[in-house]
Amino acid sequence: MSPKPKQTARSAALNLLNQVLGEDRLMSELLGQGVLQGLDPADRARAQRLATDTMRGLERADRLLQKHLRKNPPLYVRNVLRLATVELCQGGDAHGVVNEAVNLTAANKRTQAMKGMVNAVLRKIAERGPETWANLRAPRLPKWLRDPLVMAYGGDVVGAFEAAHFAGAPLDLTAKGDPEAVAQATGGEVLPTGSVRLQDPGQVSALPGFEAGDWWVQDAAAAIPARVLNAQPGEAVLDMCAAPGGKTMQLAAAGAEVTAIDLSPARMERVAENLARTGLKAELITGDALDHTGQYDAILLDAPCSATGTIRRHPDLPLAKDGSEFGALMDLQAQMIDHALTLLKPGGRLVFCTCSLLPDEGECQVEDALERHPGLKVDRERFDLPGIDPEWITEEGGLRLRPDYWADKGGMDGFYIACLTA
Template sequence: MADATTDARQGAIRLLDQVLGDGRLISEAIASGTLDRLDPQDRARAQRLALDTLRGLERADRLLSKHLRKPPPLTVRNALRLGTLELAQGAAAHGVVNAMVQITGRHRRHGALKGLVNAVLRKVAAQMPEAWEQLRIPRLPKWLRAPLAEAWGAPAIAAMEAAHFAGAPLDLTLKPGADPSLPGAIALPTGSLRLHAAGQVTALPGYDSGDWWVQDAAAALPARLLAPQPGEAVLDMCAAPGGKTLQLAAAGARVTALDISEARLVRLRENLARTGLEATCVTGDALDHQGRYDAILLDAPCSATGTIRRHPDLPHARDGAGFGALIELQAQMLAHAWTLLAPGGRLVFCTCSLLPDEGEVQVEEALASHPDMTVNRAALALPGIDPAWITEEGGLRLRPDFWADLGGLDGFYMACLQKAPKTGE
């Protein structure tokens, strides 16, 4: 019988098979039940191992290619990749090699390749860690690297790739009045708390009492930009998983949390209950929604290219083919949201994207289409905002390589758009 460590490794290989073989995101693979047979601790470990392997995939493949005459079947190759990653992280060679041999040997079609796995990983182990550290930082695939390099330049892309390879710490948003003295946490300039070695999230102090919620420091800024006031009617237009909804509710606003996915709203409701906050949750299509709101937060569906440091599966599971449709959807959502906003109201448009077409360009085109729309530049006067992050049209551009000394932050674009009051007001 396999031990828990081997079970987690096998779970990681299943995730890698689905990302690299089927083009599925890890979140999709987990939602489909890929790790259901594992206990919570092993599920978390399997996911971490898979993510770390994807971050170092280019390095692992370069090392393995020296010892392989031809690529083995995908599952075996992923076992080799995972084993190489663990060896690079300093895991004991005998444990890693034995586990990968055992996992391969149990495979009903590829069990005969366990000898290959044993021989290759022993050779790789003999080269560690020097061979790993001499390789370049893994690069983004060409389909994504090319447009990003055009937008931001080669030095910026290299810095972003370094941030992606380093991974992401855990950021928390505190509920107002909660104790900020979480052990090991540092306060970020924008007000979020950061943990570089968090462990199991649900075991951290303050989780059960709802003192905080997990939210990248960049993702916490759009709600602060909107600056909801007590009693205001506020729409969170694409609400799930709900971090921004919690921020809006904590500010005392009357929040409507709208999302097309009822399943995703379940988690939002759970977080509302855990934190003791209130919002009206509505399942529906944002383009069909009706109402009148004092303020709207539109975190539009996007390429999510700004989140690669925490979701390294994305460049491997996607190829950019659907980005054009997403950009069109964003424009439609922004135009419809504008019809729901009361005169004199404000709307924050944001995307967790590094592509200007999903950020700066969207706002420039919206400004040209709506005579009653202006950019509220004063909203950017927030703690921790570097003036260099402010864009020409008055938005805020965040990148993974910003705050490199603090551990980076997700790529994001956001702008606060002001609607003109009625004539005579």
């Protein structure tokens, strides 16, 4: 029996593609299950980058490949070709890329007869592909998602979203203390809202201040809800859907008495690890937030949602999902808002947010909540913060963040945020 071929960054990236595109699995789930654990840290990061780049450029890769294919090969071979095409068009070494693509095709008994075709197609791509690649449009979102977004924002704005998605995302950090000190140590830039942005960070755990717990990874948009809540020292604050813990750490760093709850044991373990690394404290509860009782001065509800605002960092999402579960998520969001309001002390405040671009998960949720709860108000003054453009405030009084904002700096996640007071 011949030994199993050694896993490489490219073979691991191919495995990720096959599971996302063939089995509708999310990359975050796969990584959480340790699919890349057999690789050293550098190859692990490279495999993830190759798979992510390929999913971002899938439409471009398919357009280039269709010129050289009489019919679609099996998904495994298509993904070999896609992976290699993206790498070639981004300046990869033609000999190494083509050679490994042929070897990956030959290693699969069902596809080994296609290795000659793979070799021929990729040699043509290597010759003309990079030149053509640059002239193709930014890949479009699938119709199931693009249509409602165009209805909400218009075609030009959605085109700007897609350009931001294709450009990818830099790495943002939230400082436990002084953002300027973190920026100086890591070579980053302090953004207008106080996050620290690194354009080419390398291995995150090797950055200065990681082991000391001076900062944590958190997109600049995701850091804004906790700033809007503005937890004060000694306040009793509930983080209702806490994992992976970025907002919990912000609230704890502000000196609040934080209770953090989340349904997922595995994700709550990550919250505990992050708190331990940063030396911050919070009471952690694993369970259903809808069953939670108590009274709090302030609540942060980052509700389960479609996550359509995170596509610049998670390009697998529109490829693995079809929107069929979004209705149930919207119902859950309404239930969570209603329950959160029962947990507020008189005069308390609730920040509701979702990392979604869909108005049904943001603006519409708040409008509906205002109708369900007479006396409920939206506090617009909470958005009087550094870096917040007043034009981002919506008609009903929430804050709409979009991936095309700060395009010259690398964009931000799509988010909706509102502060509600009874």
